Amino acid sequence: xxxxxxxxxxxxxxxxxxxxxxxxxxxxxxxxxxxxxxxxxxxxxxxxxxxxxxxxxxxxxxxxxxxxxxxxxxxxxxxxxxxxxxxxxxxxxxxxxxxxxxxxxxxxxxxxxxxxxxxxxxxxxxxxxxxxxxxxxxxxxxxxxxxxxxxxxxxxxxxxxxxxxxxxxxxxxxxxxxxxxxxxxxxxxxxxxxxxxxxxxxxxxxxxxxxxxxxxxxxxx
Numbered sequence: 001x002x003x004x005x006x007x008x009x010x011x012x013x014x015x016x017x018x019x020x021x022x023x024x025x026x027x028x029x030x031x032x033x034x035x036x037x038x039x040x041x042x043x044x045x046x047x048x049x050x051x052x053x054x055x056x057x058x059x060x061x062x063x064x065x066x067x068x069x070x071x072x073x074x075x076x077x078x079x080x081x082x083x084x085x086x087x088x089x090x091x092x093x094x095x096x097x098x099x100x101x102x103x104x105x106x107x108x109x110x111x112x113x114x115x116x117x118x119x120x121x122x123x124x125x126x127x128x129x130x131x132x133x134x135x136x137x138x139x140x141x142x143x144x145x146x147x148x149x150x151x152x153x154x155x156x157x158x159x160x161x162x163x164x165x166x167x168x169x170x171x172x173x174x175x176x177x178x179x180x181x182x183x184x185x186x187x188x189x190x191x192x193x194x195x196x197x198x199x200x201x202x203x204x205x206x207x208x209x210x211x212x213x214x215x216x217x218x219x220x221x
Contacts, residue, residue, distance in 0.1 A: 006052025007117055008145070009045055012082055013038045013067070013103040015060025020104065022179045033199045035066060037106035037178060040193025044108040050117050056103070057089040077139060079197055086149045097121070099141040100149055104177045107190040109219035112174040117141070117168050126164035130156045132175045132186070139174060140164060167195060 014020075017027070019034035038056075046054050056067040057075045064074050077088035086100055099117065120127035120141040126148050129139035137155040140147055150158035160166060176187050187196075 001073040004052040004096075005093075006050050006097070007141075008053045008093045008098045010055050010057055010086065010093075010098070010100045010102045011038070011042055011045065011065050012057045012085040012089065013042075014082075014101070015058055015063035019060075019081075020179065022148055023184070024181050029199075032202070033196065034104070035063060035197035036195035037192075038063065038103040039066055041101070041103050041105040041108050042067060042070055043193065044071060044105075044110055045113060046070060046119070048110045048113045050053045050114060053093070054216050055089055055092065061117070064163045072163075077162050082151045083149065086147075086151060090145070090147060090149075093145065094108050095145040097143050098145040098147050099149055100138060100151075102151075102214070104179065105138060105174065105208070106178060106192040106196040107173045107176050108193070109173040112171045113139075115169060116167060116171055119169060123165045123167075126159070126162070128156065128159045128164040128166050129171060129174055130166060132172075136177065136182060138177050192200065 015035060016031065020030055023030050025033065037048065037150040042054065042056060047049060055075055057077055058064055059076050067074055075089050075092045077085045116129050116139055121143060126140060126142045128137055130136060131138050135154060135156050137151060137159050140149060148159065148162035150162055173190055174186060176190055178184050178187050
């Protein structure tokens with residue numbers, strides 16, 4: 001890829017039947033909601049000052065079409081697996097400040113991501129933002145591009161053992177990933193992006209059946 005200034009941000013996105021399998025929703029609804037959440041996350045990332053290049057890594061044709069519609073670059077890893085996707089994305093980039101951001105952050109705000117990326121530049125090596133539970137990883141950065149990725153179960157501990165420094169800023173919208181219905185409720189409280197709201201309105205005609213709020217009270221609603 002051509003030389004760019006600013007952060008190079010990789011966002012791996014799983015689509016199709018395997019997307020967000022822990023969400024207790026019917027199959028089609030889960031797929032559409034997973035894509036909507038990823039697009040809201042990518043839009044916030046694209047609009048964050050300091051992001052010079054944004055690349056989505058996915059093999060799902062529907063994801064790739066939708067992402068390209070946002071003006072976001074794409075890479076296809078060719079094989080399944082999060083580690084494979086991250087490695088393929090990293091291999092496509094020139095060296096420089098690089099971040100891996102997970103795509104299941106429907107409440108992501110420009111301010112939180114921008115603050116995290118600015119703080120990461122003050123760390124001499126890799127920096128980590130954990131999820132709200134503290135056991136997972138939502139953002140991993142390295143100023144030189146040598147991102148020591150260990151995504152998967154218990155990834156926060158594994159990233160710290162690999163030398164990453166945990167950023168302690170609150171960053172609520174960045175830490176709120178969505179794997180379960182309970183996570184989705186928390187994201188709605190923060191205020192999710194417009195595509196996620198539309199997908200919920202279309203796909204969950206009776207939110208109370210899932211114990212979800214009918215709307216959301218966050219500032220983005």
